[in-house]
Amino acid sequence: MKEIIKLILKYHFTIIFILLEIVSFSLIIRHNEYQRAIFSESASILFGNISAIATDVKNYFRLKETNESLANENILLKNRLEQYELSRDTIVQGTFMQDSIPVYEYIGAKLVNATFNRTKNYLTLDRGLKNGIWKEMGVCSPDGIVGLVQDLSGQFAIVIPLINVDSRISAKIKKNSYYGSLQWDGVDYRYSYLNDIPYHVEVNEGDTIVTSGLSKIFPEGITVGYVESVDKETANFLKIKVRLAVDFKRLDYVYVILNNKKNEQTGLEAINYHE
Structure with missing residues (x-):
């Protein structure tokens, strides 16, 4: 706690200056419609970009899981395609069998x-x-x-x-x-x-x-x-x-x-x- 107080005392002019800047900036935005509109638009762009970056980072760490899911889905689809082609051939030949096994899996x-x-x-x-x-x-x-x-x-x-x-x-x-x-x-x-x-x-x-x-x-x-x-x-x-x-x-x-x-x-x- 003493170190924090010492730090505040050491940089109190800088801290006061920053606080006054924030207050001034807030007053300008609050009482000027044009500046308020610009700030609102800029803030929306900034937070939108931050959100996009956060989403990209999240998706990056999920790439492995996504790739595994897609690979498993592809396997399922390929096996279903083989079963479909077998069923199609047996139906055409008039010998459809429910328990037919495809040649390839x-x-x-x-x-x-x-x-x-x-x-x-x-x-x-x-x-x-x-x-x-x-x-x-x-x-x-x-x-x-x-x-x-x-x-x-x-x-x-x-x-x-x-x-x-x-x-x-x-x-x-x-x-x-x-x-x-x-x-x-x-x-x-x-x-x-x-x-x-x-x-x-x-x-x-x-x-x-x-x-x-x-x-x-x-x-x-x-x-x-x-x-x-x-x-x-x-x-x-x-x-x-x-x-x-x-x-x-x-x-x-x-x-x-x-x-x-x-x-x-x-x-x-x-x-x-x-x-």
Whole structure:
């Protein structure tokens, strides 16, 4: 208390001056309509800006919660879409079944670790065996294909992304359905290469590359990337540089793809393709 009194005594002239300024300012505003209107408008603008800043700060700290909510909603919508398409197909065929199971379902996951600057990059997801994830499941994001589950534990999964030199997926040119093998060259995380496309195929810059559907991992038609350039590799094949749809340095939430009919297809192929 003594320190406060000393402080007041030390700066009493300054304090009195500030108080008189406030009183004078108050009297001017109170007894002059024009100044009162200006002050009211300025105060409204000031408090409006403060309120906007406070709202932005509040929303910033809620981004994680908002992103998780949107990711969960997207998963729900994707699974409902798969169920709808199954129901539509069975109704058209006249064989509607209430308990029909869609071919593909989606499990939400969040990226918790990743590498980008190696030739063999990996991603870690916060979902594992306990969440219904198994090896060789496909992984995608809202933008496109991410990679393939390689290993996992109860609560985590390791993914080989497209930016790993050991990664190979079947992809095709959307406009004409010619398909080949997508493989990364280990140089730039933004680009990969589509190989084994015949020399005579028409491919133009900007053409969309999608999954071919010729595997038990990815549904057909998921975006992989866009043609950046086309070069002649040999006399028979083109070398197509693909700008990947997914920006791996901004990746956050992903979908793990469950193929409900994978085991049935694998078993049938093992019997018929066995030599």
